[in-house]
Amino acid sequence: MSAPDLLVVRGLVAGYGAAPVLRAVDLTIPAGTIAAVVGANGAGKTTLLRALSGMIRPSAGQVVLAGEDLRGTPVEQLVRRGMAHVPEGRGVISELTVDENLRLGGLWRRDRADADRALDEVYELFEPLARRRRHLGHQLSGGERQMLALGRALVGRPRLLLLDEPSLGLAPRVVARTMALLRQLRDRTGLTVLLVEQNVRSALAVADQGVVMSLGRVVVAAPAARLRDDVDLRHAYLGF
Amino acid sequence: MDRFVFLTVDGLSRGAVYAAFALALVLIWRAARVVNFAQGAMAVAAAYVAYSVSAATGSYWLGFGVAIVAGLLLGAVVDRVVMRHVDHASPLNPVIVALGLVLLIQAVLGMVYGNEFRPAETPFSRSALTVGGVAVLSPYDLFVFATIGVVVSGLAWMFARTPVGLRMRAAAFAPEVSRLLGVNVGGMLTLGWALASGVGALAAMLVIPTELGLHPHAMDLVFVSAFTAAVVGGLDSPPGAVVGGLVVGLLLSYVSGYAGSDLTPLAVLVLLLAVLLVRPGGLFAPVAARRV
Numbered sequence: 001m002s003a004p005d006l007l008v009v010r011g012l013v014a015g016y017g018a019a020p021v022l023r024a025v026d027l028t029i030p031a032g033t034i035a036a037v038v039g040a041n042g043a044g045k046t047t048l049l050r051a052l053s054g055m056i057r058p059s060a061g062q063v064v065l066a067g068e069d070l071r072g073t074p075v076e077q078l079v080r081r082g083m084a085h086v087p088e089g090r091g092v093i094s095e096l097t098v099d100e101n102l103r104l105g106g107l108w109r110r111d112r113a114d115a116d117r118a119l120d121e122v123y124e125l126f127e128p129l130a131r132r133r134r135h136l137g138h139q140l141s142g143g144e145r146q147m148l149a150l151g152r153a154l155v156g157r158p159r160l161l162l163l164d165e166p167s168l169g170l171a172p173r174v175v176a177r178t179m180a181l182l183r184q185l186r187d188r189t190g191l192t193v194l195l196v197e198q199n200v201r202s203a204l205a206v207a208d209q210g211v212v213m214s215l216g217r218v219v220v221a222a223p224a225a226r227l228r229d230d231v232d233l234r235h236a237y238l239g240f
Numbered sequence: 241m242d243r244f245v246f247l248t249v250d251g252l253s254r255g256a257v258y259a260a261f262a263l264a265l266v267l268i269w270r271a272a273r274v275v276n277f278a279q280g281a282m283a284v285a286a287a288y289v290a291y292s293v294s295a296a297t298g299s300y301w302l303g304f305g306v307a308i309v310a311g312l313l314l315g316a317v318v319d320r321v322v323m324r325h326v327d328h329a330s331p332l333n334p335v336i337v338a339l340g341l342v343l344l345i346q347a348v349l350g351m352v353y354g355n356e357f358r359p360a361e362t363p364f365s366r367s368a369l370t371v372g373g374v375a376v377l378s379p380y381d382l383f384v385f386a387t388i389g390v391v392v393s394g395l396a397w398m399f400a401r402t403p404v405g406l407r408m409r410a411a412a413f414a415p416e417v418s419r420l421l422g423v424n425v426g427g428m429l430t431l432g433w434a435l436a437s438g439v440g441a442l443a444a445m446l447v448i449p450t451e452l453g454l455h456p457h458a459m460d461l462v463f464v465s466a467f468t469a470a471v472v473g474g475l476d477s478p479p480g481a482v483v484g485g486l487v488v489g490l491l492l493s494y495v496s497g498y499a500g501s502d503l504t505p506l507a508v509l510v511l512l513l514a515v516l517l518v519r520p521g522g523l524f525a526p527v528a529a530r531r532v
Contacts, residue, residue, distance in 0.1 A: 074419075076422050096409065096410065096413065100406055104423070
């Protein structure tokens with residue numbers, strides 16, 4: 001009864017300059033699940049996300065999203081294929097208002113009525129944003145910026161959400177709320193999430209699948225519960 | 241008193257042109273982080289196209305329209321063919337390339353049209369109307385104010401209120417994030433160049449008839465004043481460019497009226513120095529620094 005695979009990555013090689021950071025990454029994410037990519041600094045987690053969304057060009061390998069090969073697709077087209085990427089540092093545009101940031105997430109859509117609906121839904125989901133519509137991005141707290149970044153991605157109604165370190169710099173309470181929200185979105189809308197985290201415990205707590213990266217390779221991909229419970233695996237790769 | 245009114249109106253009329261030209265510089269600076277030193281030469285090229293069209297058809301307005309279109313196209317071409325391929329690693333690179341473009345455009349214009357001044361016509365009279373015995377402003381001044389007012393408020397509306405304006409601002413502030421959100425950043429950049437160059441062409445069409453006439457170097461001094469205006473206002477601020485333009489126009493008018501026209505280039509430099517010493521970011525520099 002396994003769900004069809006939304007994202008299939010085969011032999012992905014990518015990096016900056018001559019030395020590849022990713023050396024042949026293989027990864028499969030079933031639709032409607034949350035996958036957490038964990039691993040030490042420099043393992044290639046952020047590079048993996050950047051290669052998936054085309055911000056760096058892979059030198060080899062294949063990325064297939066919902067049966068479509070993404071090779072050669074320009075970054076700005078990926079959002080039309082259903083991929084949303086919340087980058088490292090969240091990418092809130094400080095000079096634009098909350099409302100402008102959010103609307104930007106849906107500008108590419110032809111279905112204007114549904115884009116407006118999605119915007120209203122995001123304001124319902126993140127009440128504090130609705131109260132700060134006219135505030136500029138740089139006037140927001142860390143938690144509000146997080147909401148804004150997530151909300152802006154959701155306005156595009158993505159099928160696959162790539163999240164780079166959503167817990168970075170946030171209070172534990174806010175992290176817990178974010179993780180709970182991801183699970184809620186998965187259950188309610190069938191959203192698929194690929195999340196990169198340093199915060200291994202909270203990432204594995206929310207994820208269905210745990211993916212451990214080391215030195216540019218996926219070394220373990222297993223159900224998150226097994227990674228949490230298997231002491232040997234944790235000691236070997238995660239250091240706790 | 242009469243003289244003061246005359247100098248003020250003259251300064252504002254001048255200043256409106258500087259404001260438009262400074263705004264064009266700011267548009268490109270915000271989008272591409274390039275000070276477009278070639279803007280004067282590009283605008284003159286568009287004005288020469290208008291001259292040819294008007295000479296062939298006998299219609300000022302046809303030439304006027306064609307000049308704006310030529311300006312828009314020239315801006316897009318300069319971005320796509322030249323500036324896009326310049327390595328921005330050093331801020332000096334695009335400056336040198338722009339200066340090279342100035343030499344190229346002025347040389348080509350000189351070869352095609354010759355290096356003498358050609359009289360440029362105005363669609364309305366330039367003799368001042370008198371109100372209560374005081375010569376105030378000419379129909380042409382009114383035309384200049386109205387045109388620039390419409391263009392500046394149109395641009396402001398476009399940037400603040402329309403989807404394409406939002407895309408352009410986003411692409412300028414955060415190109416990488418904008419691409420992730422589906423914005424065609426390269427296209428927005430080209431559009432920015434086209435709009436700026438179109439505004440530059442408009443400014444050239446308005447100011448050239450009030451000076452010595454059409455010449456490959458006709459916009460050189462206007463460029464210096466407009467550049468000063470843009471820096472005074474803060475290169476990142478469109479309202480700053482407009483206010484800066486009006487301030488520079490007034491200053492030049494008063495100095496040349498009361499102290500002699502020899503002193504005007506000096507006055508521009510003094511203003512530039514004073515602003516750079518007191519507020520290096522310009523008068524309208526944003527208060528809140530960008531937090532990354």
